[in-house]
Amino acid sequence: MSKYIFVTGGVVSSLGKGITSASVGKLLESRGLKVSLIKCDPYINVDPGTMNPYQHGEVYVTEDGAETDLDLGHYERFTNAHLTKDNNITTGKIYYSVISKERKGDYLGKTVQIIPHITNEIKEAIKKVAQSQRVDVVIVEIGGTVGDIESLPFLEAIRQLKLEVGREYAVNIHMTLVPYIKSAGEIKTKPTQHSVGTLREIGIIPDIIICRTEKQLSKEAKDKIALFCNVDKEAVIPAIDVRSIYEVPLCYKKEKLDSLILRLLNLKHDEKDLRSWENTVVNKIKRPKKEVKIAVVGKYITLQDAYKSIYEAMVHGGIANDAKLTIKRVDSEDIEKFGPEKFLKDAKGILVPGGFGDRGIEGKIMAIKFAREKEIPFLGLCLGMQTAVIEFARGVCGLKGANSTEFDSETKYPVISLIEEQKNIRDKGATMRLGAYRCRLKKNSLSYQAYKKEEVSERHRHRYEFNNKYRALMEEKGMLFSGVNPGKNLVEIIEIKGHPWFVACQFHPEFKSKPNKAHPLFREFIRATLEKKGA
Numbered sequence: 001m002s003k004y005i006f007v008t009g010g011v012v013s014s015l016g017k018g019i020t021s022a023s024v025g026k027l028l029e030s031r032g033l034k035v036s037l038i039k040c041d042p043y044i045n046v047d048p049g050t051m052n053p054y055q056h057g058e059v060y061v062t063e064d065g066a067e068t069d070l071d072l073g074h075y076e077r078f079t080n081a082h083l084t085k086d087n088n089i090t091t092g093k094i095y096y097s098v099i100s101k102e103r104k105g106d107y108l109g110k111t112v113q114i115i116p117h118i119t120n121e122i123k124e125a126i127k128k129v130a131q132s133q134r135v136d137v138v139i140v141e142i143g144g145t146v147g148d149i150e151s152l153p154f155l156e157a158i159r160q161l162k163l164e165v166g167r168e169y170a171v172n173i174h175m176t177l178v179p180y181i182k183s184a185g186e187i188k189t190k191p192t193q194h195s196v197g198t199l200r201e202i203g204i205i206p207d208i209i210i211c212r213t214e215k216q217l218s219k220e221a222k223d224k225i226a227l228f229c230n231v232d233k234e235a236v237i238p239a240i241d242v243r244s245i246y247e248v249p250l251c252y253k254k255e256k257l258d259s260l261i262l263r264l265l266n267l268k269h270d271e272k273d274l275r276s277w278e279n280t281v282v283n284k285i286k287r288p289k290k291e292v293k294i295a296v297v298g299k300y301i302t303l304q305d306a307y308k309s310i311y312e313a314m315v316h317g318g319i320a321n322d323a324k325l326t327i328k329r330v331d332s333e334d335i336e337k338f339g340p341e342k343f344l345k346d347a348k349g350i351l352v353p354g355g356f357g358d359r360g361i362e363g364k365i366m367a368i369k370f371a372r373e374k375e376i377p378f379l380g381l382c383l384g385m386q387t388a389v390i391e392f393a394r395g396v397c398g399l400k401g402a403n404s405t406e407f408d409s410e411t412k413y414p415v416i417s418l419i420e421e422q423k424n425i426r427d428k429g430a431t432m433r434l435g436a437y438r439c440r441l442k443k444n445s446l447s448y449q450a451y452k453k454e455e456v457s458e459r460h461r462h463r464y465e466f467n468n469k470y471r472a473l474m475e476e477k478g479m480l481f482s483g484v485n486p487g488k489n490l491v492e493i494i495e496i497k498g499h500p501w502f503v504a505c506q507f508h509p510e511f512k513s514k515p516n517k518a519h520p521l522f523r524e525f526i527r528a529t530l531e532k533k534g535a
Contacts, residue, residue: 001130001165001169002130002131002134002135002136002137002138003136003137003138003165003168003169003170003171003265003267004126004130004137004138004139004140004158004161004162004165004169004170004171005024005137005138005139005140005170005171005173005261005265006140006142006158006162006170006171006172006173006204007020007021007024007139007140007141007142007173007174007175008142008146008155008158008172008173008174008175008199008204008206009142009144009145009146009174009175009176010145010146010147010174010175010176010177010191010192010194010195010196010198010199011145011176011177011191011192011194011195012145012177013144013145015175015176015177015212016175016212016239016245016248017071017141017142017143017175018039018070018071018074018075018141019074019245019248020173020175020210020239020248020252021037021039021071021074021075021139021141022037022071022074022075022077022078022079023078023248023249023252024139024173024252024257024258024261025037025075025078025079025081025139026078026079026249026274026277027249027252027253027257027258027261027274028136028137028258028261028262029079029080030249030258030272030273030274030277031258031262031269031270031271031272032269032270032272033136033137033267033269034134034135034136034137035079035081035135035136035137035138035139036081036083036087036129036130036133036135036137036138036139037072037075037079037081037083037087037138037139037140037141038086038087038088038089038126038129038138038139038140038141039068039069039071039072039075039087039088039089039141039143040089040090040122040140040141040142040143040154041069041088041089041090041091041143042090042091042142042143042144042148042150042151042154043090043091043092043143043150044090044091044092044095044150045090045092046090046092046093046096046429046430047059047066047067047068047088047090047092047093047429047430048067048068048069049067049428049429049430049432050428050429053300053303053305053306053355054300054302054303054306056069056070057070057303057305057306057308058070058073058305058306058307058308058309059461060072060073060309060511061434061435061459061460061461061508061511062083062084062085062087062435062459063082063084063435063436063459064084064085064435064436065085065430065434065435065436066084066085066087066088066434066435067430067434067461068083068085068087068088069088069143070305070308070309071141072087072088073308073309073312073511074245075087076511076514077312077513077514077515078249081135082133086125086128086129086132087129089122089125089126091150091153093125094118094121094122094125094153095118097121098112098117098118098121114153114156115156118153118157119153119156119157119160120157122153122154122157123157123160123161123164126138126140126157126158126161127161136267137265137267140158142154142155142158145195146174146195146198146199146202147195147198152202155199155202155204156202156203158170158172158204159202159203159204162204168264168265168266169265170265171207171208171261171264171265172204172205172206172207172208173206173207173208173209173210174195174196174199174206174208174209174210175209175210175211175212175239176191176192176195176196176209176210176211176212177191177192177211177212177213178191178192178211178212178213178217178221178225179191179213180213180214180215187213187215187217187218187221189221189224189225189228192209192211192225192229193225193228193229196209196228196229205230206229206231207231207235207264208231208235208237208257208260208261208264209225209229209231209235209236209237210237210238210239211225211236211237211238211239212239213238213239213240213241214240214241215240216238216240217236217238217240222236222238234256234260235260237252237255237257238255239251239252243285243286244282244285244286244315246277246281246282246285246515247282249274249277250274250277250278250282253273253274276516277516280319280516281319281515281516284319284322285315285318285319285324288318288322288323288324289322289323290321290322290323290324290530291323291324291325291326292318292323292324292325292326292348292349292526292529292530293325293326293327293328293346293347293348294314294325294326294327294328294347294348294349294350294351294526294529295327295328295329295330295343295344295347295349295350295351295367296310296311296314296327296328296329296330296351296352296353297330297331297332297335297343297344297350297351297352297363297364297367298329298330298331298332298352298353298355298360298364299331299332299333299355299357299359299360299364300355301329301330301331302331307353309508309510309511309513310351310353310381310510311327312510312513312515313509313510313513313518313519313522314327314351314522314526315515316513316514316515316517316518316519316522316523317513317518317519317522317523317525317526317527318526319515319516319518320518320523320526321523321526321527321530323526323530325526328343328346328347330343330344330367331360331363332360332361332362332363332364332367333359333360333363334363335363335364335366335367336360336362336363336366339366340366340367340369340370341370344367344370344371344376347376348376348377348529348530348532349376349377349378349379349525349526349528349529349532350367350368350370350371350376350377350378350379351378351379351380351381351384351525352364352367352368352378352379352380352381352383352384352387352388352504353381353382353383353384354381354382354383354384354461354462354508355382355383356383356406357406358406358407361387361407364383364384364387365387365390365391365394368380368384368387368388368391369391369395371502372391372392372395372496372499372502375499375500376532377500377501377502377525377528377529377532378499378501378502378503378504379503379504379521379522379525380503380504380505381504381505381507381508381509381510382460382461382462382505382506382507382508383462384504385466385493385494385504385505385506386404386416386464386466386506388494388502388504389415389416389466389474389494389504390402390403390404390415390416392474392477392479392494392496393413393415393470393474396474396477396478396479397470397473397474397477399412399413399415399470401413402414402415403415403416404416404417404464405417405418405464406463406464413470414467415466415467415470416464416465416466416467417464417465417467418463418464418465419433419463419464419465419488419490422463422464432460432461432462432463433460433461433462433463433465434460434461435459435460436457436458436459436460437457437458437460437485437487437492437507438455438456438457438485438486438487439455439456439457439458439483439484439485439492439493439507440454440455440483440484440485440486441453441454441455441456441482441483441493442480442481442482442483445480445482445483445493445495446482446495446501446503446524447482447483447493447495447503447505447521448482449524450503450520450521450523450524451520452520455486456483458492458505458507458508458509458512459507459508459511459512460506460507460508461508462506465490465491465506466490466491466494466506468489468491471491478496478497478498479494479495479496479497480494480495480496480497481493481494482494482495482503483505490506491506492505492506492507493505493506500528500531500532501524501525501528501532503521503525505521509521509522510522
């Protein structure tokens, strides 16, 4: 039977429960165990697919086409777990399932209640992952903070589940903030005590407390937390600020967190270390031999998490090239107001990410024109590919006013348009072209040089596609369609002949990049920027 690790948080949000969960997964994998991870989100949305990036951050897409929380991205980047739609549980999904069963009469006339029906549904969703994915340990992160009303059904469910499986089959990890009061020159443990007290009031007793702090915890502070929170002294684990999130597993390893978990769960394990992770990832981040500046021109630049996987994939590309990246975040609306020269003249590479809606689109197009004309290495992702097509149609093919029907339904030259299967769709949630699709590559292309294979599979999240009516014209003018879906003949990757490195793809390669295995397109994009800088 699989064993469980439940990760909760207190005091404030954004402590890094997702990074901690992913790091624990990495530690257990390094000891020879197979893991899976679940994110429980207490919002009533069925999934984050219809939410604004400013509300939720990026939407992470799994192989099977699930739109999920961005923490699943951390899970897949840190571990070898293959996550599916079942690995993101939301209040919306749980209630949707329970209400559907009630309508069918599955509860045989009973009054449907939070306990036991909602909590049972949560427990079954957690156990489903353990049973279907056949893993040694399932790490379950509960979103939000202890004390939030919307989190209570999830907390009650994991309380019940630990009772059902027994002490040697489940461990509770609670993550809290230990703030440093600068004026007093000391750290304060009281917020942690209150958070653990609230957790205990609802029946959950933490086995391990992870203390998020910017200052090192003294022995006295750790002893005080252990005494007042009723945990072993060795179970008070500091989580101090680090330069890179990829150092976190090493920090927890140093604190012997993995050994503690293994002992509590009575798990057999290998005696392995994280030397490979330290040498191939962390040391290369700390001591790069080169440096390069790359501009990301987007619509949601002010929120760090809106392009989380892209920023991480760029870091991975830097690791593969032994280079430190300086990422310059440029709002596409600013380019519309002031032009591209002001913001992009010092960039050695330009990346245009995905998005929806017409706000800031012309700024993206201006940035792409700047990259094309100045021969600056360019990578476009999803909407970045679509705007690259629009720019090429206008600037090279002479199709004045060319556009996507998403932005101008009456455009004379709809070079980007809805595919047939999307035209009659009215519901917005989970109806896009989602998940993994095949892409066949042309051998005489930059894309083939990157992947070194004729066919790949990549994850998608979009409604609009390249309009094949314009393919012949654009090929004649110098565009190379280097990647095409073999089933539906849909354009997946475009390149511009004669440009040092200009690649744009309809899919999201950032979702398959890992720190110790950079995605080929990001790796080669960074390499091209370094060569441009050297030249």
